[in-house]
Amino acid sequence: MRIFIATFGTETNTFSPLMTGRAAFMGERDWYRSGATHHPTTMANLPLKTWRDLAEANGHEVVESICSFAQPAGLTLRGVYEELRGYIMEDLKAAGPVDVVLLSMHGAMVAVGYDDCEGDVLAHARAITGPDTVIGTVLDLHCHLTPLMMQNADLIITYKEYPHDDIQPRSVELYRLASEAAAGTISPIMAEHDCRMLSIWRTPNQPVRAFVDRMQALESHDGILSVSFIHGFPWADVPHVGAKLLVIADGDAKKAQDLADQLGKEVWEMREANSSHYLTPDEGIDAILASTDARPLVLADVSDNAGGGAASDNTVILRRLIDRAIRDVAIGCFWDPQVVTFCRDAGVGETLTLRLGGKCGPTSGDPVDLTGTVRAVTDNLLQIGLGGGRSSLGPAVWLDVNGIAIVVVSGRQQTFSPEAFTNLGIELSKMRGVIVKSAQHFYNRFAGLASDVLFISAPGCVQPDMETLKLPRSGRVLWPQADKP
Structure with missing residues (x-):
């Protein structure tokens, strides 16, 4: 069997002030024209490495194309999207007849002139392969x-999980089903149910945890091959935004549709029980002060999450910490390459007056003028990222402002793991609070050290209030903007 593989994606926040250009896809972060499977594991090449290992173990031939995954931001430039899509199609044509095409993409990539980049990539691939090749x-x-x-x-x-700690199992699942489909042992038929909802579903928490567990238990029984609960990406004003259920059955369209409809209705029924509670910045600080636990309270600044396309340079929470003279709190990661440069040039131990953050647009808010001491610098701050691979934050510094430990980075990236702090020498166990610029992917690695995990809604372009999102291009009513299924 001949198997073609590629990775190409990003998550597009149409409200973000940051365009996604060539450097975002073809800079140092997750860019390989080919051969990504021979490099250290990241979330971008993990599916490719998984597919190659499985295929070669089964005696199949692998044709590997690009690996490119840009940090979430705003619209991708048209020429950049078309160039990268062109590389994949060029390689697919050169490969000749293939039995299987396996693509790792995001599913929420929007480029100038393209509302549905992934659908467009799949359509171009299908035009090359014809109807008989299995495309997954x-x-x-x-x-x-x-x-x-x-x-x-x-x-x-x-x-299936949020945080996404199941990239490899899902890649294995796709490989297995695609191989069986190519061999003719199964006939996959897909059906969807539109939940007409906007929300955030955190899979470690009930009732979502029980739903995902039951959803997985339905697979591999009674002709059901796979079930996917698509949460959707609410911060994109495009058609088809919103939550959906996708079921794949073996040769039975009605069975697939019936189960998709049933599970979709269950998601609707748990809408109120699933609702998340968000604190204001001052309520979050009050919670830190009120905590009597020896472990730090972890707060998530979800609105300025780089993983959702934000600039990660909003300073509203930091300003309140400074104004209220809060000590023994760590906060990060702020994206401000200029501040990093100033601190690295000055060196450890120097005290500087700096203007931090607030640089990218209205959702960045105002910069903060502060005086702080450089406690640590590094040429490359590493943390554990999605899929367990390394995630680089680039040159970075620890800036101490009256007992507030601020992590400032050159590479815009959400905070995934404690290493974003500890690799600079910050001892989180000595902190009363830890504030991370992330929405959920930090959770699994921080929960064990935290007295509790709470979420803050502050200014930023990843606002969690779904009722206020302006999505005129969605083409339909979406809860909670109107209470109907």
Whole structure:
């Protein structure tokens, strides 16, 4: 069997002030024209490495194309998208007849002139391979499921967990089903149910945990091959935004549709029980002060999350910490390469007056003028990222401002793991509070050291209040903007 593999994606926040250009895809972060499987593991090449290992163990031939995954931000430039799509199609044509195409994409990539990049990639691939090649894709669960995707893929599988610690198992799932489909032992048929909802579903928490567990228990029984709960990515004003259920059955369209409808209705029924509670910045600080636990309280600044396309330079929470003279708190990661440069040039131990953050647009807020001492610098701050691979934050510094430990980085990236602090020498066990710029992917690695984990809604372009999102292009009513299924 001949198997073609590639990775190409990003998550597009249409409210973000940051365009996604060539450097975002073809800079130092996760860019390989080919051969990504021979490099250290990241979330971008993990599916490719998984597919190559499985295929070679089964005696199949692998043709590997690009690996490119840009940090979430705003619209991708049209020429950049078309160039990268062109590399994949060029390689697919050169490969000649293939039995299987496996693509790792995000599912919420939007480029100038393209509302549905993943559907467009799949359509171009199908035009090259013809109808007999099995085409499958693994997507982030924060994707937009579109008719163009459904028309051109035989198999669509999304991550089931948020945080996404199941990238490899889902890649294995896609490989297995695609191999069986190519061998003719199964006939996958996909069906979807539109939940018409906008929300955030945190899979470690009930009632979502029980739903995901039951959803997985339905697979591999009674002709059900795969079930995906698509959470959707609410911060994109595009058609087809919103939550959906996707079921793949073996040769039975009615069975697939019936189960998708049933599970979709269950998601609707748990809408109120799933609702998250968000604190204001001052309520979050009050919670730190009120805590009597020896372990730090962990707070998430969800609105300025780089993983959702934000600039990660909003300073509203930091300003309140300074104004209220809070000590023994760590906060990060702020994206401000200029401040990093100043601190690295000055060196450890120097005290500087700096202007931090607030640089990228209205959702960045105002910069903060502060005086702090450089406690540590590094040429490359590493943390554990999605899939367990390394995630680079680039040159970075620890800036101490009257007992507030601030992590400032050159590489815009959300905070995934404690190493974003500890690799600079910050001892989190001595902190009363730790504030991370992230929405959920930090959770699994921080929960064990925290007295509790709480969420803050502050200014930023990843606002968690779904009722206030302006999505005129969605083309339909979406809860909670109107209380109807």
